[in-house]
Amino acid sequence: MIARGEAVYQGTLRQRRLATLVGLALLLACLLAAAWVSEVRPTTLAEGLPRAGEYFEKLLPTLRWATLLADSETEGSLAAWFYRLDSWAWLLFETANMAALATLMGVAAGLLLAFPAARNLGAGTVAVQLARRGMEAMRTVPEIVFALILVWAFGVGPLAGILAIALHTAGACGKLFAESIENTGLGAWDGVWSAGGSWPQACRFAILPQVAPNLLSYALLRFEINLRSASVIGFVGGGGIGQELYTVIAQNYYEEISAIVLLILLAVASIDLLSERLRHAVIGRLA
Amino acid sequence: MLELQALTRRFDTTTAVDGVSLTVPAGQMLGIIGRSGAGKSTLLRLVNRLVEPSAGRILAEGRDVTALHGWALRAWRRDCAMVFQQFNLVQRLDVLTNVLVGRLAHQHGLRRALVLLTGTFSAAERAMALAALDRFGLAEVALQRAETLSGGQQQRVALCRALMQAPRLILADEPIASLDPMNARAVMEALRQVNRAEGITVLVNLHHLDTAREYCDRILAMQAGRVVFDGRPEALDAARVRDVYGITEAEFAAEAAAAQQRAAVA
Numbered sequence: 395m396i397a398r399g400e401a402v403y404q405g406t407l408r409q410r411r412l413a414t415l416v417g418l419a420l421l422l423a424c425l426l427a428a429a430w431v432s433e434v435r436p437t438t439l440a441e442g443l444p445r446a447g448e449y450f451e452k453l454l455p456t457l458r459w460a461t462l463l464a465d466s467e468t469e470g471s472l473a474a475w476f477y478r479l480d481s482w483a484w485l486l487f488e489t490a491n492m493a494a495l496a497t498l499m500g501v502a503a504g505l506l507l508a509f510p511a512a513r514n515l516g517a518g519t520v521a522v523q524l525a526r527r528g529m530e531a532m533r534t535v536p537e538i539v540f541a542l543i544l545v546w547a548f549g550v551g552p553l554a555g556i557l558a559i560a561l562h563t564a565g566a567c568g569k570l571f572a573e574s575i576e577n578t579g580l581g582a583w584d585g586v587w588s589a590g591g592s593w594p595q596a597c598r599f600a601i602l603p604q605v606a607p608n609l610l611s612y613a614l615l616r617f618e619i620n621l622r623s624a625s626v627i628g629f630v631g632g633g634g635i636g637q638e639l640y641t642v643i644a645q646n647y648y649e650e651i652s653a654i655v656l657l658i659l660l661a662v663a664s665i666d667l668l669s670e671r672l673r674h675a676v677i678g679r680l681a
Numbered sequence: 682m683l684e685l686q687a688l689t690r691r692f693d694t695t696t697a698v699d700g701v702s703l704t705v706p707a708g709q710m711l712g713i714i715g716r717s718g719a720g721k722s723t724l725l726r727l728v729n730r731l732v733e734p735s736a737g738r739i740l741a742e743g744r745d746v747t748a749l750h751g752w753a754l755r756a757w758r759r760d761c762a763m764v765f766q767q768f769n770l771v772q773r774l775d776v777l778t779n780v781l782v783g784r785l786a787h788q789h790g791l792r793r794a795l796v797l798l799t800g801t802f803s804a805a806e807r808a809m810a811l812a813a814l815d816r817f818g819l820a821e822v823a824l825q826r827a828e829t830l831s832g833g834q835q836q837r838v839a840l841c842r843a844l845m846q847a848p849r850l851i852l853a854d855e856p857i858a859s860l861d862p863m864n865a866r867a868v869m870e871a872l873r874q875v876n877r878a879e880g881i882t883v884l885v886n887l888h889h890l891d892t893a894r895e896y897c898d899r900i901l902a903m904q905a906g907r908v909v910f911d912g913r914p915e916a917l918d919a920a921r922v923r924d925v926y927g928i929t930e931a932e933f934a935a936e937a938a939a940a941q942q943r944a945a946v947a
Contacts, residue, residue: 581765581767581768581769581770582769582770582771582772584731584763584765584769585763585765585768585769585770585771585782585839585842586771586782586785587731587758588729588731588758588762588763588765588769589758589759589762589763589782589783589785589786589842589843589846590755590756590757590758590759590760590785590786590846591755591782591785591786592755592785594797595785595797598797598800599771599774599778599782599785599800600771603771603773603774604771604772604773606773
């Protein structure tokens with residue numbers, strides 16, 4: 395009996411190993427095929443890499459120890475590298491502003507859509523489908539694409555960027571909100587419902603207080619993500635620091651590129667840290 | 682007066698409530714007993730229209746409740762307040778607001794929209810809620826979150842919410858099944874008091890025969906969705922229980938206790 399059991403065990407083990415090997419071989423074949431189709435060739439990679447390094451070398455500012463802290467007129471000083479710090483700082487502020495506004499608008503819209511989209515609240519098939527498909531459309535289209543369209547409609551500037559990010563945020567947050575609502579117990583819902591409450595009243599009083607901490611946490615996380623989005627949305631004319639970055643890249647002002655990228659990195663990192671702290675504080679206080 | 686006519690509710694394979702006909706005069710305290718799955722809960726939910734009937738009618742003062750929808754339906758729900766086994770309070774909301782939820786169906790027009798937006802009720806409504814809480818010794822905890830209260834306190838808050846609806850009828854679905862004996866007594870006393878003082882009709886589902894006998898004017902026994910006994914409490918003696926359920930009263934009580942245990946664990 396034991397011998398038979400061992401044989402069966404060995405048999406299944408062999409089978410499983412074989413399946414794994416076949417799977418891995420298939421995966422490798424797929425990868426190679428994908429690389430060939432997308433023209434990823436080792437030779438191209440080897441040729442291109444040094445050029446990327448060259449570009450980064452060009453980006454490096456010329457700094458000299460002797461004049462490092464001199465004014466912006468002197469070659470080789472930090473001040474000369476960041477000679478337009480005032481306008482860049484303003485652009486960064488505008489970028490953060492865009493992210494904040496877009497997050498607020500997007501979260502508000504997402505919240506309104508999340509209730510009909512949540513399957514457990516019984517908003518009716520038509521409303522559920524409309525809300526779900528609408529949010530899907532909003533989040534599957536990348537912000538950049540929305541921005542391109544909106545720039546055409548509203549002209550170059552922050553408004554197009556804000557609306558583009560807000561649209562994407564509404565779709566992305568709305569889905570998370572709806573899932574959060576679907577995970578809530580319906581006891582309180584029955585309570586309000588049985589007292590003669592209407593659908594909006596039940597949403598407001600039975601569901602919203604229960605999911606609010608979760609929703610707030612998602613919204614703050616979205617703010618962090620939107621900050622990064624707002625930094626690049628300017629590439630297509632959506633306002634903020636991205637627009638400036640695009641200009642200097644297009645005109646090969648190498649030192650300015652590195653200065654702006656460094657500024658964006660610093661700003662995003664510091665706001666990331668701040669917002670993360672804020673988020674945890676809020677969760678801690680509400681939970 | 683509440684009248685049920687051949688009320689039936691079928692779920693996929695089972696018939697939870699099977700042709701129940703019943704007349705409840707105003708001001709009566711009716712205890713409904715039965716084992717788990719006898720259809721007691723569905724019966725009360727049918728009356729409140731939380732569950733739609735498959736057949737039959739519900740008449741209140743001669744008006745067909747089963748035909749109501751929209752605003753009229755919500756007004757009916759307001760008039761027949763429900764109290765649940767699991768209290769069904771909004772756990773993260775303060776006690777006062779939980780009680781004020783009972784006023785939602787009394788608001789109209791602009792004020793209704795305003796309360797919906799801001800979540801703030803009028804001073805008169807707050808005073809009413811505080812008075813209701815004070816009546817059951819809960820005024821002190823009015824600003825605490827519902828989740829910080831004991832089960833007995835939560836059930837009394839739920840009763841306050843029900844009273845804020847100014848109902849003609851209270852439907853209590855196993856209101857004491859999740860409570861310890863002392864809290865169970867307090868909640869039953871409160872229900873009884875409401876019934877006596879305000880003349881509100883009470884339909885209460887109970888696991889325990891003793892509780893039903895002690896507090897109710899009339900007892901309805903259910904088994905597999907049907908009414909198997911309907912009469913005065915003293916008529917439901919030990920012999921009758923054995924007749925109706927095929928088990929002794931002690932066995933019935935043990936089964937009820939076990940079901941209660943399961944409910945507490947769940």
